[in-house]
Amino acid sequence: MQGAKETDPAAIKDAIRAKAIELGFGTVGFATAKADTSTKQHLADFLAEGQQGDMGWMQETFERRADPRTLWPEARSIVALGMNYGPGHDPLALLDRPDRGIVSVYAQGKDYHDVVKSRLKQLGGWIHRSYGCELKVFVDTAPVMEKPAAEKAGIGWQGKHTNLVSRRFGSWLFLGEIFTTLDLPPDESETDHCGACRRCLDACPTKAFPAPYRLDARRCISYLTIEHKGPIPRAFRRAMGNRIYGCDDCLAVCPWNKFASRTAEFAFQPRAELTAPRLADLADLDDSAFRALFSGSPIKRVGRDRFVRNVLVALGNSSDSGQAERIEALLDDAAPLVRGAAVWALAQLADPARFEELRAHHLRNEADSEVRQEWQAN
Structure with a gap:
């Protein structure tokens, strides 16, 4: 046998x-x-x-x-x-x-x-x-x-x-x-x-x-x-x-x-x-919190910056103007990818006068060309 x-x-x-x-x-x-x-x-x-x-x-x-x-x-x-x-x-x-x-x-x-x-x-x-x-x-x-x-x-x-x-x-x-x-x-x-x-x-x-x-x-x-x-x-x-x-x-x-x-x-x-x-919770993730949350998950491999980029686009689509302040905080994020996504999301949700004020300030100080393009395009 x-x-x-x-x-x-x-x-x-x-x-x-x-x-x-x-x-x-x-x-x-x-x-x-x-x-x-x-x-x-x-x-x-x-x-x-x-x-x-x-x-x-x-x-x-x-x-x-x-x-x-x-x-x-x-x-x-x-x-x-x-x-x-x-x-x-x-x-x-x-x-x-x-x-x-x-x-x-x-x-x-x-x-x-x-x-x-x-x-x-x-x-x-x-x-x-x-x-x-x-x-x-x-x-x-x-x-x-x-x-x-x-x-x-x-x-x-x-x-x-x-x-x-x-x-x-x-x-x-x-x-x-x-x-x-x-x-x-x-x-x-x-x-x-x-x-x-x-x-x-x-x-x-x-x-x-x-x-x-x-x-x-x-x-x-x-x-x-x-x-x-x-x-x-x-x-x-x-x-x-x-x-x-x-x-x-x-x-x-x-x-x-x-x-x-x-x-x-x-x-x-x-x-x-x-x-x-909740998108609001995910937008607040820093690198260590991202790694802890997604330990053992395939999501971890994209890294915090790409993931928060995705979350910001979703927030921009949420029609929830109450998230504008949270998004504003990410305009100064260390990652250009996150800053650029935050610009677009804020453009969808913020009061137009406030957005123009932020645009003027950040265009004077933003060094990354792609982020500057986001400010200029919105």
């Missing part, structure tokens, strides 16, 4: 799948570690059009990202895995609460990178001990085309919003991969079940989808609030509303979510302080 377990590919797949489910993964599939010509071309077109924005690492890692065997030549198979992070609430419910900030569902619990990678290592260790193969584990930060790999492995398909959709979990899956030297037969790839639906495309506040299955990251609120390092472009500030970290609009409206279930993973349960945080 032991020999059959070690040599029969179908039995090995069944055993890996069972162990993965035991460790908390919701779905498992298998794919070959071969480059896909159409996927590589799609990525090349995306980069050629500059739609990656500030994410220069995508261009730098293009060859490794496009071909798994460039990343690791010994790889023969990919074990693609998904962990359910389905919410137990409507992710869009806070859109009509302008005094509160919206944090993307995926970031309301513990950092999924740590959780998924820990489980991948447990599974990888078991596979290595059981079958004597070599392997590498990846989750998000490595140059791996996760969604195409997951589609090839049959655990979902890339929807029109470019994210993975599962018939069982909707749009709520964290992905991870194990590259292995085991030569395992691939599962049947998943087919597209979007049909004529375009709810995700129509829901996007910034019209970030130039066409179905194409995303211009430079217009995406998730990109703007997380990856983008400079001021939020003026054209998208109003559309951001009160979204302060990420955006779930295109995910939340997917009809396949009717089959989704709330995650049972404790680490992904939302922290109370992130389900409906």
